[in-house]
Amino acid sequence: MKQNRCRLTVLFLTVISFVSLYYVSPVLAGRDIKVGLGEGKSTVSLYSSASLKASDKSGTVLSGKKALSFSVSGHRLMCQGRSMASPVTIVSSSPIIYEKRPYLGSFSLISIGGGLSVVNVLDIESYLRGVLKMEANPKWPMEALKVQAIISRTYALRSIGRHGAKGYDVCATPHCQAYRGINAHDPVTDRAVRETKSMVVKYGGTLAKTFFHSDSGGMTAASENVWGGSIPYLRSVKDPVPSNSPHSRWSISLSGSQLGKALARGGYSIGNITDIKINSLDGSGRVLSMTLRGTKGSKTMSGHRFRMAVGSKVVKSTAFKVMSGVQKQPFDPIESEKHSARSNEGLTLEEESLIMTLTKQGAFSSEELIAMLVDPAKKRELLDKRRGTVTRKAPNPSSFPNSGYSWSNGTFLLEGTGWGHGVGLSQWGARALALAGWDAKRIVEYYYPGTVVTSYGLR
Numbered sequence: 001m002k003q004n005r006c007r008l009t010v011l012f013l014t015v016i017s018f019v020s021l022y023y024v025s026p027v028l029a030g031r032d033i034k035v036g037l038g039e040g041k042s043t044v045s046l047y048s049s050a051s052l053k054a055s056d057k058s059g060t061v062l063s064g065k066k067a068l069s070f071s072v073s074g075h076r077l078m079c080q081g082r083s084m085a086s087p088v089t090i091v092s093s094s095p096i097i098y099e100k101r102p103y104l105g106s107f108s109l110i111s112i113g114g115g116l117s118v119v120n121v122l123d124i125e126s127y128l129r130g131v132l133k134m135e136a137n138p139k140w141p142m143e144a145l146k147v148q149a150i151i152s153r154t155y156a157l158r159s160i161g162r163h164g165a166k167g168y169d170v171c172a173t174p175h176c177q178a179y180r181g182i183n184a185h186d187p188v189t190d191r192a193v194r195e196t197k198s199m200v201v202k203y204g205g206t207l208a209k210t211f212f213h214s215d216s217g218g219m220t221a222a223s224e225n226v227w228g229g230s231i232p233y234l235r236s237v238k239d240p241v242p243s244n245s246p247h248s249r250w251s252i253s254l255s256g257s258q259l260g261k262a263l264a265r266g267g268y269s270i271g272n273i274t275d276i277k278i279n280s281l282d283g284s285g286r287v288l289s290m291t292l293r294g295t296k297g298s299k300t301m302s303g304h305r306f307r308m309a310v311g312s313k314v315v316k317s318t319a320f321k322v323m324s325g326v327q328k329q330p331f332d333p334i335e336s337e338k339h340s341a342r343s344n345e346g347l348t349l350e351e352e353s354l355i356m357t358l359t360k361q362g363a364f365s366s367e368e369l370i371a372m373l374v375d376p377a378k379k380r381e382l383l384d385k386r387r388g389t390v391t392r393k394a395p396n397p398s399s400f401p402n403s404g405y406s407w408s409n410g411t412f413l414l415e416g417t418g419w420g421h422g423v424g425l426s427q428w429g430a431r432a433l434a435l436a437g438w439d440a441k442r443i444v445e446y447y448y449p450g451t452v453v454t455s456y457g458l459r
Contacts (some may be wrong), residue, residue: 033127035179036168040115045069050094056085075111086111103181110167117167128153132189134178144431145192146440151210154200158207200456203233208451215245216426217319217418219284226304226423233448234423236284241436245428247419250316256410260294266309271296276322286318320416
């Protein structure tokens with residue numbers, strides 16, 4: 001009898017272990033996600049090729065129509081002259097069309113703050129079919145697309161409830177993940193979703209924060225150097241192979257006026273920018289701290305705040321230097337006399353070089369240039385007029401990260417690498433690794449060190 005009980009105990013524990021290993025949590029496995037397509041709407045119209053059915057919790061049901069229009073009245077909705085309690089659920093046997101786009105799943109209309117929130121409710125895998133093509137190029141290697149499917153699924157599940165106060169989980173914009181419903185379905189990206197079904201990224205048994213960006217520029221950034229707060233698996237890692245991205249190198253010229261206006265919109269009103277000083281860089285070459293001097297004051301900020309203020313599509317990353325500038329320095333004729341040889345006009349060679357620089361900058365009028373040609377002695381007189389306000393060519397800024405650079409015409413040239421915040425996975429880096437023969441799991445676990453790719457249904 002005792003032996004039988006032991007056998008039963010072993011059998012029971014074996015079954016429990018098996019169930020624990022393969023049991024799919026109903027909370028996650030069949031988890032629907034609520035995607036906000038619009039908010040604050042006064043009216044909403046929905047269509048379908050099949051009949052639509054609208055219902056609320058009080059039992060009011062409207063059906064039989066292929067088109068339904070809703071308006072808001074206080075905390076209730078009006079449809080076909082009928083009053084319905086918020087929220088209203090709309091279903092159909094065919095895709096539902098909202099603002100000319102078809103969507104899988106059902107819809108929910110919620111009265112919030114005097115307007116309607118429009119929510120598409122569908123399962124995670126169907127949601128990803130409407131996301132992946134928006135976040136990755138279908139022409140890329142399949143393993144790179146699988147990478148995107150895995151991290152997008154993880155990001156979505158971890159974001160459940162992110163916009164809960166508005167009646168949905170995630171929005172349909174890049175703020176969460178770009179989502180376009182059926183219009184974004186594609187046989188290639190659909191395959192990537194299907195072949196990675198339920199696969200997510202975990203760290204210590206918890207869904208990881210799978211931040212990603214377009215191109216790291218060669219090395220990713222640590223989370224604390226961008227947003228603050230150290231996360232063990234969001235460390236700076238080097239791209240093992242070149243990404244060959246079109247964003248690997250970029251440059252942008254911005255006037256002091258443009259920068260001043262952009263910073264003012266971001267809450268930093270310091271006038272037109274006259275100088276930029278890079279104070280410090282992180283290990284990946286990204287700007288940690290910088291000081292901007294304007295006509296109305298100065299401001300020290302992180303490279304990330306600067307990028308967000310000016311525009312993330314303008315300043316593509318914080319891995320930039322201020323190049324081809326001129327460094328403002330007071331002119332010291334005594335020091336020049338000590339260390340510089342003189343030309344046959346009685347000027348030091350440094351002063352001759354300075355005159356050439358000023359000429360290129362347009363500092364002299366045509367009459368003054370002619371006067372210097374006719375009478376070289378005029379060079380001293382005209383140069384003396386500009387002493388104390390002159391500028392000199394700066395050394396290579398990459399050798400002097402703490403120097404400030406500006407152009408005499410008020411324009412700054414920024415040259416940088418990569419595109420995006422730099423934290424987590426580099427999409428172009430993942431593409432390069434896929435082309436080099438890495439599989440999706442290996443790529444993901446490389447960019448998020450210490451994580452594992454597993455099924456979100458396993459306990």
